[in-house]
Amino acid sequence: MKNETYHKLIDLYAGRELPEGLDEAMEMAAFNDPELSHEMTTMRKTVDALQASSGDTFTEESYQRILMKIYARGGNIMPQAPAPAHLQYHLPMQG
């Protein structure tokens, strides 16, 4: 049964929150300890994968749709940037 400090050090290592010297000391310790090595590597990989994953992008369409929802629910909002031409409603040409 590993103690709390053991897990805390792995957590800090995973989040790159350890001072440089301690980071290296952990890696040295893992050199002879496959279980520690596995914990350190998989936890750091998890944090890296999470941080590298891109979320939903805030598109121009989303920006405008949110504005429209605010208007529709009675919010008086003045956008700072004008809507791009391709999102503006065009009336058909009069004959």
Place this chain on the structure above:
Amino acid sequence: MPNEDAKESLAEKKWLARLAAGDADALGAIYEVYGERIFRYTARMLGNRTDAEDATAETFLRVLRQSATLRADGAFRTWLFRIARNLCIDKLRQHKLLELPPDMQYGGSEEKSALSVTVHQALNQLPLEYREPLVLCDLEEYSAKDAADVLNISVPALKSRLYRGRRALRDKLGSLLEGSKHEERNLSQTD
């Protein structure tokens, strides 16, 4: 940067005062600064664009409705994220009641790498108490103190949830992380 924070806080106070006075430009300015952050946060919490847009719009409407009573004491961002968080929790409860399946179109799979999609699907399967610290600290890059303020918990409690959340996510990503085996061999000579 303290100076930047102070400037931001001062600007927020001005906007909120103008908002309380009914100035439509003020809400637009606040939306300009925080709209994207709130959308990203709600999208990560809810797992789909439509609900995220809805929750983002409602967040700013609540800012508008409560602007007269709001104390602009520099904690505006925390307050804003708390509103968004409460709206997300309400929506998640509704989804649970209606037993809606998770939206597989989250983020537009074609736009994102397979890894990103898998990570977000795993994240969305985590209990809320683990997902929230991961979203705030690892994705939105909040400090532990700021994230704890948004969640209204202590910093040690936040860290505990964050670390347990990372472990739970690691367990869900298990097979995906198998690729790390050979890196482990580099760390451990006995492997």
